[in-house]
Amino acid sequence: MAIVQASLALLDPEYTVTNFSGNKDMRTKVHHNHIPYRSLTVLTVQWLTAIHILTFQHIPRLITGECVNSLPYTSVTGVIGEGVILPCHVVAERIPEIFSVQWIFNEQSEKITVSRYDGKNKTEIQDERYQDRTEFFHSEFRAGNMSLHLKNVKNSDKGSYTCVVSFDNQHYDVLVELKVAAIGGVPSIFLRSHVKQDISLTCHTAGWFPKPRVIWLDGQGQIRKELSTTKIMMMPAGLYSVITSMNLEPGSDTEVCCRIVNNLLNKTSESRVLISDVFFPSISKWLVVFLVILCLSMVLICSTFCKLRSNHRKTVKSVKAKMAMEEEKEQLKSMLERQKTTNKTAKSVLRERFDQLKVELDFWEAQSHAVPITVNPNSQHLELQVSGALDTKSNNTSESAALSAASTVPILVGQEGFAAGKHYWEVEVEQHQDWVLGVVREKGKQEEGGILPREDYWALHRSQAELFSSEGDFRIEKKQLQYSVIGVLLDLEERQVKFYEAVQMVLLVTIPISLGKEAAKTFYPFVPKREGTLKPFVIRPVRIPSVLEKL
CATH class of the missing domain: 2.60.40.10 (Immunoglobulins)
Structure with missing residues (x-):
């Protein structure tokens, strides 16, 4: 209203400008002679803007002379x-x-x-x-x-x-x-790598709008003192993706919470993990014991040598004293030999434990790449030609049946494939049924039924309680294991497929992937069908424990 009045004052030199309250004592005369040129230009632009807005929003009502309410x-x-x-x-x-x-x-x-x-x-x-x-x-x-x-x-x-x-x-x-x-998904926390004595943690989530706020908390709900790095990117759908990282120092609170806050909706989404002390680099207690024993042995040897030297001077003239010293020396040598034997035994125990921890760490690293696998039982199945496996089409089911030189096994292929990275899944296998499972390259999956050539798949199969691999029909050494759950790791970075016994965390076999000149871009998992049915073996969801019970 004030802009319109000032604009009308420019058109009429004697126009009276009245304040908003309508008080006659507040009226003022406006003359063109008292307005500077710059003020005149600004007021002219404001007058034209006001006329344009009023005309654009209410021109139909100005023509009809209708009443227009204010805009709540x-x-x-x-x-x-x-x-x-x-x-x-x-x-x-x-x-x-x-x-x-x-x-x-x-x-x-x-x-x-x-x-x-x-x-x-x-x-x-x-x-x-x-x-x-x-x-x-x-x-x-x-x-x-x-x-x-x-x-x-x-x-x-x-x-x-x-x-x-x-x-x-x-x-x-x-x-x-x-x-x-928008509220995105629940954030996922990943353990990336060690940074000197620290552990690097990464939290990822997507589907937020507007830009969310990221908070790292400890087990008591307090904001952590460690510095964090956060990267927020807009996805093609117009929503935001969040990637934040921090380094967890030894001795700090091992419970970590990644919380994402939407300030507009006043809602949060968070995930918590508990980091075990086994992930922090530390000195083995057996090594400390070994060093203590070694130091004591060295001190004992030095003390004995000094004592022998002192006694030798005193017993030069005494034959009995000399014989006693020789006897004592022999006893000390025998004690040192026994000590060396004890040290070798402790070292062997430490080496075996280190190898066991190395195998378990390799299995846990494989499980960290777990992905969901789905199989359509109604889809057309394929057949693999394997050696040493029973022919599933034969009616001969006796235990003394001979192994065929080349037999076919029906399989079901997964719906989703992988072109890069590492991917892990687990399958529950039958003890009384022969089976074959592994991965198949893309061109094998696109065929409409038929028998796949052996260069198109990498598999582990069981025949008459023995395990074979697809790499040259390599027979795996028999072990006292119950193969109830088989884990499969497709490592496209190292170009290899690993098969684990998931219950006891044992690596069964590693098969290299030879792509050749006609390398496929996508690999698909496959599982066998249950005997006498159209259903596949059970694909077990992988659960990674947050606290390791074994050391």
Whole structure:
């Protein structure tokens, strides 16, 4: 209003400018002669802007001379992918049957009619960008509820909306500001590597809007003192992906919490892990015992040598004393030999324990790359040609049946394949049934049934309680193991496939992948079918324990 009055004062030298309260004592005369040239230019631009805004928003009503209400302001927040109600309530004594409601999205470059309802024709028109996503509350029109239900909120829907209601030559306008937000998935915490004496942890999550806030907490819910590095990137869908890292120092609280906060929705999502002390580099207690014993032995040897030298001077003239010293010397030598034997035994025990821990650490590293595997039992199965396996098509089931030179085994191939990285999964196998499982290259999966050539798959199969690998029919050495769960690690970085006995964490065999000139880009897991059925073997979900019970 003040801009319009100042603009009119520029047009009329004797125009009186009155303050907003309408007090006559506050009126002031404005003359062109007292306005500097720069002030005159600024006021002229403001006058033209005010006329443009008033004409653009209300030109239909200015032509008809209708009354226009002020714009109440309302702010609502919608969650991406869900619905939100844009409120618009008209307070009137009576709302006739013939009226119109129009919702307008106010973009910077244009104004889009989101949805319009015409009470005269009882029709509703929607913009193509909002097709099948808007809905009026028709049963509540007479009560003045002209709100709009916006479904499947998108990131592009944020902005200001105007609700225009017209009836009986009157117009009611309501301005609604829509803010959008999204809550992403539960963050995942990964143990990356050791940094000197520290452990590097990485937390990843995606699907957030707007940019979330990242907080690292300890077991008591306090913010951790370690420095962290956070990278927030926008994905193609308009949502944000978060990757944050920190180094956990030895001696600090080993319970770590990664919390992601959406300040707009005031909601959080977090994950907690407990890091075992075994992951921190430390000195073995057996090594400490060995060093203590060695030091004591050296001290004892030095003491004995000094004592012998001292006694030798005193017993030069005494034969008995000399014989006693020789006897004592022999005893000391015997004690040293026994001590050496004890040290060798302790060293052997330490070496065996180190090898065992190395094998277990390799298995835990493989389990950290666990991925879900799904198989469609109704899909057309393929057949593998293996040596040393029983022919599943033969009716001869006696225990004395001879192994065929080359037999075929039906398999079911996984729905998802892998082109790079490391991937691990586990399969529960039958003790009374022969089986074969492993990975197959892409060109083998695309065939419509038939027998796959041996260069297209890498597998481990069981025949008559013996295990064979697809690498030259290599027979695995028999071990006292119950092969109830087999773990498979597809390592495309090292180009090899590893098979584990997952219960006792034993590496059975490692098969290199030779791609040749016609290398496939994708590898797919496969499992055998249960005997007499169309169902595959059970693919067991992998659970990695957070606390290691064995040392």
